[in-house]
Amino acid sequence: MATLEVRRIPFEFGDDVPFVWNPRNVAFSTFMNVVSVYAVAFEQMIVAAVREAIPLIADDDVAQEAKDFLRQEAQHSACHRRHLKSLVCHYPGLQQTFDDVIASFEEITDTKPLNYRLAYIADLEATFTPFFKLLLDNEDVLFRTGDDRVSSLLLWHFVEEVEHRSSALVIYDAVVHDDWYRVRVLPSIARHLLAAARIVADGMNEHVPFAERGMNAHDIKPALSMRTALLSRIPGLKPATVPVQPALGEVPWRQKITSGVRVLLSQTPFHNPEKEPLPAFAEIWFERYRRGDDVAHWYGGLAARSGTT
Numbered sequence: 366m367a368t369l370e371v372r373r374i375p376f377e378f379g380d381d382v383p384f385v386w387n388p389r390n391v392a393f394s395t396f397m398n399v400v401s402v403y404a405v406a407f408e409q410m411i412v413a414a415v416r417e418a419i420p421l422i423a424d425d426d427v428a429q430e431a432k433d434f435l436r437q438e439a440q441h442s443a444c445h446r447r448h449l450k451s452l453v454c455h456y457p458g459l460q461q462t463f464d465d466v467i468a469s470f471e472e473i474t475d476t477k478p479l480n481y482r483l484a485y486i487a488d489l490e491a492t493f494t495p496f497f498k499l500l501l502d503n504e505d506v507l508f509r510t511g512d513d514r515v516s517s518l519l520l521w522h523f524v525e526e527v528e529h530r531s532s533a534l535v536i537y538d539a540v541v542h543d544d545w546y547r548v549r550v551l552p553s554i555a556r557h558l559l560a561a562a563r564i565v566a567d568g569m570n571e572h573v574p575f576a577e578r579g580m581n582a583h584d585i586k587p588a589l590s591m592r593t594a595l596l597s598r599i600p601g602l603k604p605a606t607v608p609v610q611p612a613l614g615e616v617p618w619r620q621k622i623t624s625g626v627r628v629l630l631s632q633t634p635f636h637n638p639e640k641e642p643l644p645a646f647a648e649i650w651f652e653r654y655r656r657g658d659d660v661a662h663w664y665g666g667l668a669a670r671s672g673t674t
């Protein structure tokens with residue numbers, strides 16, 4: 366069983382966090398803003414489902430992991446909520462969008478059986494380690510040039526997702542006892558995730574002026590990113606016909622393909638997250654946290670440290 370630490374990091378966002386928090390990569394900024402919305406809504410659903418599951422778990426160690434897992438997720442949800450609050454300061458219309466996404470996950474909590482919700486959580490969480498490894502392995506190009514507050518929030522969240530990579534499946538296995546059920550409900554889960562993504566993208570397009578958003582929020586979809594990558598390779602094509610640079614445009618294709626394959630494998634019935642390759646960055650993060658460094662300002666803290674040594 367994993368031993369999880371619940372970390373309360375004092376993230377503060379003020380009221381000046383830009384929508385495009387990493388001007389070097391508009392699409393990645395938008396993509397991660399969408400992740401912030403999902404983090405609040407999905408992780409609120411996790412807390413409700415895992416609370417319901419705990420009394421059904423016979424093994425004390427698994428029950429303890431479930432409690433720590435939900436405490437970590439509750440922290441993620443609360444900190445991302447602070448990030449969203451800062452965006453709402455500038456774009457008040459986004460509040461309705463965020464409320465709509467939260468409501469769409471609350472509807473799952475209210476209408477779907479516990480087994481379905483545990484499968485949803487296990488399926489989605491299983492994708493996180495291979496996908497977040499891709500992001501953390503490219504931390505220098507994706508996060509370093511961004512707003513330190515937002516970058517630090519995301520880095521913390523992603524390393525803790527790697528830390529509790531097995532928890533959702535362990536809980537699912539303890540309650541559901543059907544390795545194939547989570548595969549069978551995958552299409553319905555994917556439909557819900559896509560519907561929620563449409564709500565977020567529509568809301569961002571409606572409530573954030575194009576001049577401050579820099580792209581159609583729908584263009585962060587992987588298929589559209591692929592189209593952009595292909596269009597950008599056609600010699601002589603007018604730049605206006607090529608949408609904004611894809612969020613992961615600077616990430617090597619080999620790594621993207623490996624990550625994509627591992628994400629697909631994570632949905633197979635006997636997937637074991639403990640065997641996943643891990644991002645080296647996670648250990649660096651945990652080491653700095655253990656030393657007491659200011660992980661709420663990861664790069665600022667890094668600059669301060671190198672300035673004093």
Ligand SMILES: [Fe+2]
Pocket residue numbers: 408437438441522526
């Ligand atoms: Fe999380």
Ligand SMILES: [Fe+2]
Pocket residue numbers: 438490526529
């Ligand atoms: Fe998680």
